[in-house]
Amino acid sequence: MADLKTNFAGLTLKSPVIAGSCGLTADIEKLREMEKNGAGAVILKSVFEEQIRMDVQKMTGNSDSSEEGDYLRNYVRANTLQQYIALVKDAKKNINIPVIASINCIADGEWVSFAKELEQAGADALELNVFALPLDEFKESVETENVYYSIVKHLRSQVKLPLIVKISHYFTNLPTFVAKLKAFGVDAVTLFNRFYEPDIDIEQLAIGVAPVFSRPEDLRTTLRWTGILAGKNPQLQISASTGVHSGEAVVKMLLAGAATVQVCSVLYEKGIETVQALNRFVASWMDRHAFRSIGQFRGKLSYGGMENAARYERAQFMKYFSDRK
Numbered sequence: 001m002a003d004l005k006t007n008f009a010g011l012t013l014k015s016p017v018i019a020g021s022c023g024l025t026a027d028i029e030k031l032r033e034m035e036k037n038g039a040g041a042v043i044l045k046s047v048f049e050e051q052i053r054m055d056v057q058k059m060t061g062n063s064d065s066s067e068e069g070d071y072l073r074n075y076v077r078a079n080t081l082q083q084y085i086a087l088v089k090d091a092k093k094n095i096n097i098p099v100i101a102s103i104n105c106i107a108d109g110e111w112v113s114f115a116k117e118l119e120q121a122g123a124d125a126l127e128l129n130v131f132a133l134p135l136d137e138f139k140e141s142v143e144t145e146n147v148y149y150s151i152v153k154h155l156r157s158q159v160k161l162p163l164i165v166k167i168s169h170y171f172t173n174l175p176t177f178v179a180k181l182k183a184f185g186v187d188a189v190t191l192f193n194r195f196y197e198p199d200i201d202i203e204q205l206a207i208g209v210a211p212v213f214s215r216p217e218d219l220r221t222t223l224r225w226t227g228i229l230a231g232k233n234p235q236l237q238i239s240a241s242t243g244v245h246s247g248e249a250v251v252k253m254l255l256a257g258a259a260t261v262q263v264c265s266v267l268y269e270k271g272i273e274t275v276q277a278l279n280r281f282v283a284s285w286m287d288r289h290a291f292r293s294i295g296q297f298r299g300k301l302s303y304g305g306m307e308n309a310a311r312y313e314r315a316q317f318m319k320y321f322s323d324r325k
Helices: 028-036 049-060 066-094 111-121 141-158 174-183 216-232 247-256 265-270 274-288 306-313
Strands: 006-008 011-013 017-019 041-043 099-105 125-130 163-167 188-191 198-201 206-209 238-241 260-263
Touching: 017 274, 028 041, 028 066, 066 099, 066 111, 099 111, 111 125, 111 141, 125 141, 141 163, 141 174, 163 174, 174 188, 174 216, 188 216, 216 238, 216 247, 216 306, 247 260, 247 274, 260 265, 260 274, 265 274
Parallel strands: 017 041, 017 260, 041 099, 099 125, 125 163, 163 188, 188 238, 238 260
Antiparallel strands: 006 011, 198 206
């Protein structure tokens, strides 16, 4: 009989399927439902540094009083963080699977003290959802990467929690970047972050918001880089995210080398019970192929196998389109 247990960031999970950070994971009843349906862990909805700044700006308006701004900034920050700490504590009381806290930060600064409080509140791990859109044309790429390294180094020196960094694929050299994150003390990486994307309404002549849910075809970029990074460093723990909508997608990611997969959009579209269906598919597939544990096939089709390398490296279609009339 198939055993779905897996190890991720120092945690033992009963399933590789994790509920990713989203609005659903801020609700205790939904967290209970996720556990009931077989989720291996949950990542709580992120607390956003950017949102705290925006809330303060709305409250202060055009006020020139720095004293008033400082007071409101400290009040909003403290209130937001205390609410989040309460969510962590409540989650730990109500479910028995690992609870991973999530911080969305854009700079190195006040997050060390908050991470300590999350550790004391009982969080089992911490996902760092880091991204700053590089808009300064005079800023070198290494300066952007150093923001990540600085945050990781500071947190690693202060907390013992497993650290997971959620990143985008917008880096010049992902293997080098990820290798450095690991060297600075990261326990795992999540591939990839899904961002707010703008859209343009050509009739209203206005900027709007593109659809927020991922699609099954979004899996491909994550699949490529999961396979490459896992193949280059089999010790690297990867949580594959974005585009995971089916049991088949879960199996693909595990074969590419992921330790876990994160689901979010599919939970909104098909319901939390989808987690149970994903687990059943994986178990059935393992039984058909005579795999008793995930470790027997994880990474089997990663970049590490020479026969697989060319498929991951190819960037152009070449023969496919040249043959089509």
